[in-house]
Amino acid sequence: MTCLAERLARPEIVALGDFDIPPRAVPGDTIKLDANENPFEPLGPAALAASVNRYPEPQPARLKAMLASLYGVDPDALVVTRGADDAIDMLIRAFCRPGDDAILIAPPTFTAYAHFARLQGARVVEHYLGPDFALDAQGFVAAARATPSLKLAFLCSPDNPTGGIVAADTLCAIADALPETILVVDEAYIEFSCAESVAREAVRRPNLVVLRTLSKAFGLAGARIGAAIGSRALIALAARALPPYPLSSLSIAAALDALAPERRRLHADRIARIIAERARMAERLRRASGLDRVRDGGGNFLFLEAKDPAKLRESFAAAGILARFRETAAPGGVRLTIGTRAENDAVLAALGIGDSPVGSRRADIARDTNETRIAVAIDLDAAAPRRIDTGVPFFDHMLDQVAAHGGFSLLLTCTGDLHVDAHHCIEDCAIAFGSALSKALGDRSGIGRYGFSLPMDEARAEILLDLSGRPYSLFEGSFAATHIGAYPTMMTAHVFRSFADALRATVHVRVAGEDDHHKTEACFKALGRALRQAIRREAGGVPSTKGLL
Template sequence: MTSLAERLARPEILALPHVDIAANPASARDIVKLDSNENGYPPLVTGPLAGDINRYPDPQALRLTARMAALYGVAPDEIVVTRGADDAIDALVRAFCRAGEDAVACCPPTFGQYAQAARIQGARVVEVPLTADFALDEDALIDAVRRDGAVKLVFLCSPNNPTGDVIAPGTVRRVTAALPDTLIVLDEAYIEFADVESMATEATRADNLVVLRTLSKAYGLAGARIGALVGPSSLTAIVGRVLPPYALPSPSLAAALDALAPTLMPIHAERIATIIADRARLAGLLRDADGVTSVREGGANFLLLDVADPAALARRAEAAGVLLRFRPQVAPGAVRATIGTPAENAALLALFGQTAGRTNRTGQAIRHTKETRIAVAIDLDRAEPRSIATGIPFYDHMLDQVAAHAGFSLILQCEGDLDIDAHHSIEDCAIAFGSALSDALGARRGIGRFGFSLPMDETQAEVLIDLSGRPFARFDGDFTASHIGAYPTEMTRHVFRSFADSLGAALHVRVTGDNDHHKTEACYKAFGRALRQAVRTEGDSLSVPSTKGVL
């Protein structure tokens, strides 16, 4: 049975012969590769761009396709990885729209690339404007497409750019059901920031629904240009025909695979949660600002403001070095502002005479070696969330004790060579933990700096810490048992040495007692309590707790 995609596709696309692209096996380093007319000499570049860029990348991007398919819950043949979602939009128009004959429909104000790609291809653009409150007028859209008769593609953006409004999945289903002979393209570039589920998996089961995704927004890869189109395999096969060979450059493929490593996913989730929380906080502050008529929060990573004097705002923004996107086609005073880092958000608020207040002290560390892949995120001013997965249950429990007793949030994920033993994972997690904590402390202004002893049943543990910036470690204590579960007790001494070195702290640990479980746990708990005292803010938040004036 012929699919809808095959019936709608341009005949010229269906008639294209198979593209003869050389195979690029994963073992390319081990073979003599003389099939692709590449330059076999190493590239004359250094740094992260070096690698094997004298060789063509994987033409099918098989590893990244598999990873993104898993991320979106679809099969590899139901996704096409593209150079950003823009490339997917362009590929759809080129695959289905004949110049001077076919049309696309979109609902302005919305992302301008839908109409731009159509006009470049010579297709007409049918515009069905959003309502006065920027809602989709589904009845008007359905009627316009039916009356036109030549619309091949309908582009819907949810959350919509630039308004941030989310289209309910039920509305999308009604449109697809009412227009069974038209491809409905749902652009979900901002879906990770919205309180609604993606329709990607649903698109693979529907003849006429296509979903676009991107790694630019939620995963911080705008410069890598990685997007994707999700739909039934009959459609993805057709779209794949119009893409150029070797479309994705090797550095972008490598960056995307690194960014989507399983160890990093909890960090991405926490960043997304932070952006959502900051979006709500900034919206509340800006609604009270002079000259702001309204604020639309929406479900994306930006706010749409309506200001009384956009020209004056533009002058202030230029003087402050802040780039905003003015959108007069939405409303005379419409301005789109992205939710950024704490410093960037403070700069935005300052344009409107608002202060951000004290921001949380956060730190991150990514440690990738041949033995481990570790990601850590710490927030010293929040007690939650705490999520630790090292692959060593007792060590997870110990690190959780540190964070719980220190009173800060800790996310730590590790993939290590546990098939060899636990040494590398334990050591590298301690190094990454200390590095993230040092990052969160920054210049170490306004902190307690010192701290603690702790009794636990028959055991007494004493941890003395000085966040001086000068690493030193001393550990007094012995263990009888070789292991507690999969955790080698001999590593306890090594862990605290790694903490001291990566944190930049003088760390003295002393433990006595009879039960090795109690002794080990008491060390970690006391360390957490010492950190609670040492990292807490007190007195002048700008002062350095040292007579030298610097740590």
């Protein structure tokens, strides 16, 4: 006996299974490595917009321009969608007639292509990947030519879940070989690979569309922001299948925050960290006795082939780890998203191949005011990279000296009201730097805590530093020059006070000499050397008889 809803529904809906997304109602401390999300929180608050009582722009001009610049195309060749999933649905609804038309896919691949096609009532034709999950381009073209009423052919590069990459020239050759079929190339994971994007080629070809997303590399999976890129005529027509207001104001605000210029360097650093972690995890997992194969492809994930997937599932469940088991893709197939280093170490521990964990001393922060927008990333246990752009070149040099002599990685970017003067940028950068350093130190357990001083030519700077948890700053010294380049020397004492307050540290500075450049640089170099001593890992717990700092 069928229910009323089943009797009234379209047959395609009745026949359609649930979307291939398992429930995630799990404890808050679960390690979620099953959905290929970026493990880092978005950069920027994306605060509630004051205009949520108004409908947003259907295609926000600023966001389109920023995405177009990011992908190297003209804004008219791009339509913004609710993630790449929405772009897939849009294309199928725009070009496929229910019961008549077909799409071609190359399994194992992203399941949404088939899902949305079946939802529309379109036929799904499958041309499976060959040995080692390689694409047989000639066979794919032959399958397309043999399929009546084929409207769309989908290829994912890097592929989900295998991570395989199809070369850009091969993709263009396939599009050229199928002039009456639209080839859709899904580049959701391309930022994590060495693959060349075909976005610019899509603009020049009438039958090539590229899908991009901010969900993976930019950590905005919850905001649902993606894009379809192609010729102006194709994009304009396909966009007719979108609802009138496809994007929420809050999602637009989150995307604009994430794509702000001062955030780009930190996103690039995060991507590099995920790629490095992917390589580390692949190397370590190849030692696991319970795995037959570890595929290190081009995404933010690994594809594993487990000897006993049921046992692996139990091990992960016991450790509170979620992974995506894809045994329809390969026997024992498991797609494992790359998380933070701590999360990845938990995976290794669950497999019995982990080392004693060493806590990460990294921090990323974004600090926005009406005067400045600042993004900072710091890693106390890595000496590089160091890239600073405050808008005040001499101050860039000083902060670089602190990081270089402190022996830690520092990325800091600031845009601010330099048209007024340098005060706000310098002050706020000192606050953001100190805040990030404090966050990276955590509870300050096992550090040296104290640090000391240094001479520079005729100048001498003495720094007494205590990472005490109690902010206090004392600056003794003066400068004859008002500026060094665009840097006001009067700001030096203010920098140390702002830094000490944000770091929650006691910082005493005494400087003397003849050359104001030497005196200023000596102060910052001495701070770096003092920090090198104070942040150094030592045996033991919190370095205080109180038991906390």
